[in-house]
Amino acid sequence: MRKYSIVFLILSIVFAQSTIPDAKVRLLNNKTVSLHELTGDVSFVSFWATWCIPCIKEMDVLSELIQEYDDKVSVILINTDDPGKVSKVKSFVNSKKYLKGDIYHVVMDYNQKLSRRFNAQPIPLSFIVDNNNIVYRKRGFIPGDEHIFKKELDAIFNQ
Amino acid sequence: MRYSINKYIFFVFFYTSLIAQIEYSNHLNIRYGDGDNNYTYEEIYFNTGITLNRSDYRLEAVFNLELGDPPEIGLKQKGLADFLFGYYNRNLSVELGKFYQTWGRGLILNQVDYQHLDFDTGAVxxxxxxxxxxxALSIIAGGIEPRRSTTFLGDYDPRVPNYILKQTLYGSDFSIELPGSTMGLSILFTEEDEAPISSVMSGMRFEKPYDNGDFFLSFISKKSKLDKVNSDxxxxxxxxxxxxxxxYIKDWALTSNYRRYRIDVKDPSMRDNILSNxxxxxxxQRSPTGYYQHSFKLLSRNSKQVNLNDEIGLELELIGPIDENRTLLVNYTKSSSTKGWHNEFGYWEPEPLTTTNGNSNSLFPSSDKDSYPFDELFIELSGYNEAHTLSYRVGFDYFSDTFAVLANSNTSExxxxxxAITFPFMVNVTLNDLWNIEVQLELQRAKKGFELTVNDETSFVSLLSDEYQKNIFLGFTVNHAPWSLTLATESTNSDESLSSSDSNTWNSVALTYRIKSDNILEVFYGSIRGGLDCTNGVCRYIQPFENGLRIDYSVNLN
Incomplete structure (x- = not known):
C-alpha cells in the first residue's frame, strides 16, 4: 500500500497541472458569477486583504504595469477579509481609482473555498492565467517582482 | 518480480490515461523552531488536491496530512488531519468532510481557521x-471541536490547549435577491456532545445598495437550554x-458600523468565564468586530479583546485620496458593555440604565468605567512620491481600554x-531595478495598571516598574529579488511579564530566499517578544521566543 501511495504521489507531482476552476463566486457588489466569466484570455489573479500591505503594494504596482497591455489583461482580486469587513473592503476599493476600471473584478471569498483550493495562506498569492491555465504562480511580493510579471505577460503575448 | 513490475506498469498506464481529465495540486510546508526557553517545534503540512473537471460538473478531493510533534501551537498531530470530498455543478455544491461555511456577515455562522492561533471552527x-x-439555499450538518488554552482550568499552557468543546450543529440559510435588495433568513441548532446543553439561533439580514452607497442590517436571537436531571x-x-x-462621495467613503450584542450578559465575576456560561x-459565531485590524507590529499587539456576548459599539471610518499619490484614513471606534456594574453589598448588580453622566449604554456605548469603555482613534497617511520610487505610511493611534471592573461601590472603585499612544512609520525606497530598502519605526507610550478611587481619592497603581511603558520597534529590510534580509529590534523600559533578570530587548535577523516563484525558504535567528496576538477578535497570548533558530520552507509542488 505504501508503494502505491509513493507512486501515486510521484505521478501526481510529475503530472500536476493547474487551471482556474469554473466555480461560482460572489463579487463585491453581491452578484454571483462564474469565475470563467471574469477571466479573459489573459488574467492576473491575486488573493489579498485590506490589512495586507504587500498585497496593496502589489496591486498598486500592477495597476501601472497593466496599462502597458491596454485592456488585454483582466485582473481578478480575491479578497480574504472576514465577512464582517465587507464595508472596509468597499471603502478601500472606492478609494483606488484604478480598481473601478472595467478590467478589475473584486471577488469575495467568504467561505474560503478558493483560498483553501489554492492554499492561498499566506497572502499575497498571485497567478498569471492564460486561457484559464495557470502559467505562473507566485507567493509574497517584493518590490521588483513587477519585472517578473512583465516578463511572463510578454512571453504570453509574444507567443 | 515480473508480476510486481507489470502491476506498476499497469498502474502507471491507468493512472496517466486519466491525467488529461484529472488535475493535482500539492503543497508542502515544513516548519522548525528551537528557542532557548524550551520553545521547540517541528511541523510538516502536506496538502494534496485532486480535481476531476468535466464539462458540466467538477469533483474534488482534498487531503491534509499533518505532523506536529510538537507543533508551534496546538495539539500533537500525526497523520491525516482532515479531508473533503466535493461535487460542484452550475447550481449545486455538495461537500462531505471538513467544511467551512459563512452566512451573511457571520452573526450566526462564520467558520474560520486561524492556524497561528490554533483556532479552527471548521465542521466535519x-x-x-x-x-x-x-x-440561494445552504444546509449544513456536522461536528466541531474548537479548542483553547484557558486559565479557568488546570494545566494551563499558552501553547497547548486544555479545553476542547465538542458540538454538533445543523441548520439552514436561505437568501433571495429582490429588486434592488437582498434578504436572508437563517436558523442554526447546536448540541454539546458532553453536556446537556443545546441552543437555537435564528436570524434575518437585509442588504440594499443605492446610488452612492449601501446599507446592511442583520438581527439574530439565541435561546440556550441547560437540561437538569432533578430540576427544571x-x-x-x-x-x-x-x-x-x-x-461614497467621489473617491471618498464614509462607513459607519453599529453593533449591539447581548448574547449572554454576565456580571464582572462571570464575564470572562468561558466554561460556565x-x-x-x-x-x-464570528460577528463583525468593529475594530481596526492593524498591520503594524506594536499596534497589532495592543489589540482589543472582543466580547461578542455583551458589547455595544460604533465604528466610523473615512478613507479617500488627498491627491493622485496620497491616501488618508481615519478610523474611530468606541464600545462598552451593554450594562454598567455596581457592587455595594458583596454581589454585582447592573447600574440603572441612565448612568451618572446622563448617557445610556442601552443604545450607545458608555464612557463610564463600570461599563468596560474602549476608544481608539487611528489616523494614517500613505502614499508615493511623484516617481513612485518611494512609498510611505505614517500614522497616529490613541488606544484606551478598561478591560476589568474589579470593584465599584459608593466608597471604592x-x-x-x-x-497607549503609538506613532508608526514605514518608508520603502526603490533604488534601482534590483535593490529596494524598507525601514519601519514604531514608537509607543503605554500606561497599564489600576485606576483606584477610595473615599473620593483617586490614584493609579501601575503594573509596570515605571509609570509609562516605552516601546520601540525598528525594522530594516533590504530586498534584492529573490533575496530579502530583515534586521529587527524591539525594546521596552518595563514589562509586567518580565522578571528583573530577563532581557528587555528582542533582536532578530531573517533571511528569505525565493527559490522559485512559490518555493520559499525563510531562516530566522533571534528573539520575538511575546504578547497578545489577535485576528478578527480572536485573541491568544503568544509566549516569547528567545534566542533561537526558526526555519520555514514552503513549496507548491505543481
Whole structure:
C-alpha cells in the first residue's frame, strides 16, 4: 500500500497541472458569477486583504504595469477579509481609482473555498492565467517582482 | 518480480490515461523552531488536491496530512488531519468532510481557521449549497471541536490547549435577491456532545445598495437550554443586531458600523468565564468586530479583546485620496458593555440604565468605567512620491481600554486599564531595478495598571516598574529579488511579564530566499517578544521566543 501511495504521489507531482476552476463566486457588489466569466484570455489573479500591505503594494504596482497591455489583461482580486469587513473592503476599493476600471473584478471569498483550493495562506498569492491555465504562480511580493510579471505577460503575448 | 513490475506498469498506464481529465495540486510546508526557553517545534503540512473537471460538473478531493510533534501551537498531530470530498455543478455544491461555511456577515455562522492561533471552527459533516436565479439555499450538518488554552482550568499552557468543546450543529440559510435588495433568513441548532446543553439561533439580514452607497442590517436571537436531571431546565436568551452603512462621495467613503450584542450578559465575576456560561456566543459565531485590524507590529499587539456576548459599539471610518499619490484614513471606534456594574453589598448588580453622566449604554456605548469603555482613534497617511520610487505610511493611534471592573461601590472603585499612544512609520525606497530598502519605526507610550478611587481619592497603581511603558520597534529590510534580509529590534523600559533578570530587548535577523516563484525558504535567528496576538477578535497570548533558530520552507509542488 505504501508503494502505491509513493507512486501515486510521484505521478501526481510529475503530472500536476493547474487551471482556474469554473466555480461560482460572489463579487463585491453581491452578484454571483462564474469565475470563467471574469477571466479573459489573459488574467492576473491575486488573493489579498485590506490589512495586507504587500498585497496593496502589489496591486498598486500592477495597476501601472497593466496599462502597458491596454485592456488585454483582466485582473481578478480575491479578497480574504472576514465577512464582517465587507464595508472596509468597499471603502478601500472606492478609494483606488484604478480598481473601478472595467478590467478589475473584486471577488469575495467568504467561505474560503478558493483560498483553501489554492492554499492561498499566506497572502499575497498571485497567478498569471492564460486561457484559464495557470502559467505562473507566485507567493509574497517584493518590490521588483513587477519585472517578473512583465516578463511572463510578454512571453504570453509574444507567443 | 515480473508480476510486481507489470502491476506498476499497469498502474502507471491507468493512472496517466486519466491525467488529461484529472488535475493535482500539492503543497508542502515544513516548519522548525528551537528557542532557548524550551520553545521547540517541528511541523510538516502536506496538502494534496485532486480535481476531476468535466464539462458540466467538477469533483474534488482534498487531503491534509499533518505532523506536529510538537507543533508551534496546538495539539500533537500525526497523520491525516482532515479531508473533503466535493461535487460542484452550475447550481449545486455538495461537500462531505471538513467544511467551512459563512452566512451573511457571520452573526450566526462564520467558520474560520486561524492556524497561528490554533483556532479552527471548521465542521466535519455535510455542506450542501443550491443557488439558482435569485435564490440561494445552504444546509449544513456536522461536528466541531474548537479548542483553547484557558486559565479557568488546570494545566494551563499558552501553547497547548486544555479545553476542547465538542458540538454538533445543523441548520439552514436561505437568501433571495429582490429588486434592488437582498434578504436572508437563517436558523442554526447546536448540541454539546458532553453536556446537556443545546441552543437555537435564528436570524434575518437585509442588504440594499443605492446610488452612492449601501446599507446592511442583520438581527439574530439565541435561546440556550441547560437540561437538569432533578430540576427544571434553565434557559438563557440573547440577541444581537448589526448595522452598516457606507456612503461614497467621489473617491471618498464614509462607513459607519453599529453593533449591539447581548448574547449572554454576565456580571464582572462571570464575564470572562468561558466554561460556565452555557448561553454564551458560539465559536462558530464570528460577528463583525468593529475594530481596526492593524498591520503594524506594536499596534497589532495592543489589540482589543472582543466580547461578542455583551458589547455595544460604533465604528466610523473615512478613507479617500488627498491627491493622485496620497491616501488618508481615519478610523474611530468606541464600545462598552451593554450594562454598567455596581457592587455595594458583596454581589454585582447592573447600574440603572441612565448612568451618572446622563448617557445610556442601552443604545450607545458608555464612557463610564463600570461599563468596560474602549476608544481608539487611528489616523494614517500613505502614499508615493511623484516617481513612485518611494512609498510611505505614517500614522497616529490613541488606544484606551478598561478591560476589568474589579470593584465599584459608593466608597471604592478599581478598574484595570490599558492606554497607549503609538506613532508608526514605514518608508520603502526603490533604488534601482534590483535593490529596494524598507525601514519601519514604531514608537509607543503605554500606561497599564489600576485606576483606584477610595473615599473620593483617586490614584493609579501601575503594573509596570515605571509609570509609562516605552516601546520601540525598528525594522530594516533590504530586498534584492529573490533575496530579502530583515534586521529587527524591539525594546521596552518595563514589562509586567518580565522578571528583573530577563532581557528587555528582542533582536532578530531573517533571511528569505525565493527559490522559485512559490518555493520559499525563510531562516530566522533571534528573539520575538511575546504578547497578545489577535485576528478578527480572536485573541491568544503568544509566549516569547528567545534566542533561537526558526526555519520555514514552503513549496507548491505543481
Amino acid at each position: 459533516g455535510l455542506n450542501i449549497e443550491y443557488e439558482k436565479d435569485y435564490i 431546565s434553565e434557559t438563557d436568551k440573547g440577541n444581537g443586531i448589526y448595522l452598516s452603512n457606507t456612503n 452555557y448561553g454564551q456566543a458560539l465559536d462558530v 478599581s478598574f484595570e486599564v490599558n492606554k
